[in-house]
Amino acid sequence: MLSKKTKYGLKALTYLAKVKDREPVQIAEIAKCENISQKFLESILLTLRRNGLLGSKKGKGGGYYLIKEPEEIHMTTVMRVLEGxxxxxxxxxxxxxxxxxxxxxxxxxxxxxxxxxxxxxxxxVYRNNTLADLL
Amino acid sequence: MLSKKTKYGLKALTYLAKVKDREPVQIAEIAKCENISQKFLESILLTLRRNGLLGSKKGKGGGYYLIKEPEEIHMTTVMRVLEGxxxxxxxxxxxxxxxxxxxxxxxxxxxxxxxxxxxxxxxxVYRNNTLADLL
DNA sequence: ATAAAGTCTATCGTTTTACTAGAGTTTTCA
DNA sequence: TGAAAACTCTAGTAAAACGATAGACTTTAT
Structure with a gap:
């Protein structure tokens, strides 16, 4: 079974991929729009950041944003980071x-x-799909 | 991750598929040869029997045996029964x-x-493999 | 009758999962 | 400069799943 962690992580990545100009998006916004427990999402975004998939900006107006273009993010990477x-x-x-x-x-x-x-x-399958393919 | 249940179940099926004339094989023998906890294997063989993959014979000289030919046992069935x-x-x-x-x-x-x-x-993959393909 | 073998129910310890709490840190902006 | 917004991080926890075990019971061959 796919863990909720992976599921939520994928949804969050997709959400961020749709954002224009890679503006930082607050955790609360993603959590609300995707129906995810905010605190849980926090820890997921954190691991995505630690593994070089996301960047973050602290303070007012901060949030998370994609570090690469969706076309460059392969599902092999995402799955290994989130699901193992x-x-x-x-x-x-x-x-x-x-x-x-x-x-x-x-x-x-x-x-x-x-x-x-x-x-x-x-x-x-994972090699043939980038984040861009899932939008 | 594949559960131990499925792993052991597959090994047991393979073991039984190699037996001549579909003679019943005792749990203890399979458990020993495949390094599986006997009691755990018991419950696995039981579910395989309940789902129509194995037959059993009680009493002295009893044991479990394949009910169909290995060529007729598809991995889709086995996986759904054991792994869900x-x-x-x-x-x-x-x-x-x-x-x-x-x-x-x-x-x-x-x-x-x-x-x-x-x-x-x-x-x-599962559709293209029967038990016979794994021997 | 007896021993061998499967059947069944119940339990148990461990690990994983999904989630929560709360304190701390950084940054922005009035 | 200071307060609020927002991310960071460390723990911890309840519930479920997993892997395994115990033991009583039933069936069958000899």
């Missing part, structure tokens, strides 16, 4: 690989075989 | 559709757009 590994199993993860402690031989493992395909197909 | 909906979000689920309570318009929703594609690509 794209693979459903660590043993087929590109960025977060981990060997299974059960499972003596990966090449013989049916789960491995199947999940490799699932990862590749998901990856293709 | 294939879609990452209820609003794009074929079998478990639910409207989002936030989100006024699905067609305008960026999450919806993206997750539709992810669902379709996953579905294609």
């Amino acid at each position: 590994p794209i693979a459903m199993v660590p043993c087929v993860s590109l960025n977060f690989y981990e060997k299974c402690d059960d499972c003596p031989d990966e090449d013989e493992c049916s789960v491995h075989k199947l999940m490799l395909q699932v990862r590749d197909s998901a990856l293709e | 909906p294939i879609a990452m979000v209820p609003c794009v689920s074929l079998n478990f559709y639910e409207k989002c309570d936030d989100c006024p318009d699905e067609d305008e929703c960026s999450v919806h757009k993206l997750m539709l594609q992810v669902r379709d690509s996953a579905l294609e």
Whole structure:
């Protein structure tokens, strides 16, 4: 299941992508328009900023804004930042690989075989979509 | 993330698919060979049986066995039984559709757009794989 | 009859999720 | 310059899900 965190994060990014001239937008505005708990959204925007997807401006008239153009923001990045590994199993993860402690031989493992395909197909979708494609 | 339940279930199905003549295999044997907690495996095999994927024979010499040929067992079925909906979000689920309570318009929703594609690509993988393909 | 094996219900500890509280910091603008 | 607006950050928490375990019960082969 997609976490609410990812869902809200995507919605917020989309919202910000529609803003003209990358003017900073206040958390409260996004939260209200997208029906998101404000405090929760705060922490989500914070992680997006820490991971280089958003910029922020403090003080009166401040807020969050996109740092890159929507065309440059790939869904692979967004998903990895918000949701974590794209693979459903660590043993087929590109960025977060981990060997299974059960499972003596990966090449013989049916789960491995199947999940490799699932990862590749998901990856293709995420690679073919930027934030601009979702507007 | 793929749940252990699904992982173990898949391994057990694969194990059973390799058995000659569909002889019943005891839980303990599968648990031992695949490094799975026996009690946990019990409950998994039970749900597989309840959902028509396995048969069981009670008493001495009993156990679980495949009810269909591996070629007839599609991964779509297995995944839905063990893992639940294939879609990452209820609003794009074929079998478990639910409207989002936030989100006024699905067609305008960026999450919806993206997750539709992810669902379709996953579905294609699961449709193209039967248990026989994983041996 | 007895032992082997599946069935079923209940429980339990841990982790994750979704969210909240509240204090602190920075910036703007009157 | 000072007060208000707005972001930053650290904790914490309730509820749900997950992974696993315990134990009593039922069925069947021999």
